[in-house]
Amino acid sequence: MISRSGVIVVSLLYLITLSPCNLLAQTWKGGVQLQTGVTSNKTVPFWLRTNQYGSVPVDGFSGSVNAQVQRTYRYIDTVLWKPDFSTSFQSRVNIGEQTQIQFIEAKLSLKYGFLEFVAGREKEHSGLVDSTLSTGSFSLSGNALGIPKVEARIPAYQTVPYTKQLFAVKGNFALGAMGKVPIHYGQNQGDNVNAYYHHLSFYGRLGKPRWRLKLEGAINHDVIWGSDKHIFGEQYDLNAMEAIWYVVTGKGYRGADNFDGRLDISKIGNHLGTLDLGLTYDFNALELKLYHQFFYDKGALRYLANVRDGLNGLSLRNKRQANSAFRWEKILLEFFNSKDQGGQFGAPWTPSGPEYYYNHGVYSEGYSYKGRSIGTPLIVPAKDVREGMAHNPKDFFVSTRVSAFHLGIESIVANWRTQAKLTYARHYGDYHTSGPQEQWFNGQRIPQDFSYGLFEPVNQLSYYLNGTTTIGNRIDLSFAVAGDSGRLFQNSIGGYIGVGKRF
Helix, strand or coil, X not given: CCCHHHHHHHHHHHHHHHCCHHHCCCCEEEEEEEEEEEECCCCCCHHHHCCCCCCCCCCCCEEEEEEEEEECCCCCCCCCCCCEEEEEEEEEEEECCCEEEEEEEEEEEEEECCEEEEEEECCCCCCCCCCCCCCCCCCCCCCCCCCCEEEEEEEEEEECCCCCCCEEEEEEEEEEEEEEEEECCCCCCCCEEEEEEEEEEEEEEECCCCCCEEEEEEEEEEEEECCHHHHHHHHCCCCHHHHHHHHHHCCCCCCCCCCCCCCCCCCCCEEEEEEEEEEEEECCCEEEEEEEEEEXXXXXXXXXXXXXXXXXEEEEEECCCCCCCEEEEEEEEEEEECCCCCCCCCCCCCCCCCCCCCCCXXXXXXXXXXXXXXXXXXXXXXXXXXXXXXCCCCCCEEECCEEEXXXXXXXXXXXXXXXXXXXXXXXXXXXXXXXXXXXXXXXXXEECCCCCCCCCCEEEXXXXXXXXXXXXXXXXXXXXXXXXXXXXXXXXXXXXXXXXXXX
């Protein structure tokens, strides 16, 4: 049931968005949307729950109210050395077999020149991947609710002085609080401990603004850490500021000076991220983008042990003006592979063996927040799959070894702006439940333990179509339909229709 305070918050938000326009400056805007939908098999299909920043309907027959109010910067695309601020608050109320309130966004941003400072929960993603059609970055995809944070960033490319606009950079530095998370290590395993989140990115671009060809590179670094003294006991002796230094730099940790037992800690926290490469070419009628993400987790990429893994994308954007009832806006093709992980026979030596993407030996929910992957949704939690899939209970993600093809199309059809996605994936489980009888580990064949079952490869097809159009005075109509067919998820279909008013 909704608490009294929750009802008051939603009611106030609703009243704010309905207030007369003279209460809001031009930089303020808001809206309310009503949705009703249904899903089969008590399952929300993959693309209705994926990359929605946590704004997900409940299963079965349901209704929802989405409300948002925000203030934008006065000059969004202009660098002015004058202070300005923006803020955004978005909530969702689901009413069905269960009733819930979701706070999707609540943030305050301050801008001065090209610098921006943010506090709160934000809808965001990272990497050089396509921003609207991609399956999602390995580092930060927008699949989960935003983690409450404080952040400093350069959000848009800024040219480097004295390079005649040849080089430009941007990036961010964020620290967030994840709240309580469970652990499954040490004498206190089973406890819920305070955990924190760090995200660092740096992007560089080569190419002057007037050039048709531009090259980009980026690094994204993500860490979950916290409560290490409680977890590791005498092995650990860092104070808070020292720990943050180890987190941000990724520096290896050799343990407490006076500890002479078995050392089970090598880094502070669960580190992972991406190295991105991108290319953009501006034709007269089309814009072409190519990108590739390399994945890193425990360090195999340094030795090129998992170089066969990655996310590859090709995007085409139509620059021609619309002159008919149909116009395609953008087409995206992606290929995702995480099957290797440095565990295939013949992989180069690494200090730590296969990567085991997203699963972690200390934090039992791995690289997730509120039950959802922080990175790509193609790596699937055990709670989302059919019963009976082979699964080591210590692994939160049941399938980390995945190969997937993905197609996305944005278009305009008779005044409807539409988006379509089609994803075909083959899932292989993880290295605790799949692979050869002898796993390759630093040049040696190590017998596999399949005591929790052998994960037989399965195929999964997921599809999605949505559309939005505007009628009357800022009234939007929308629909979406999605479905799953295969042996990983429950076969299901679902969708919704909605009507909204913008202010």
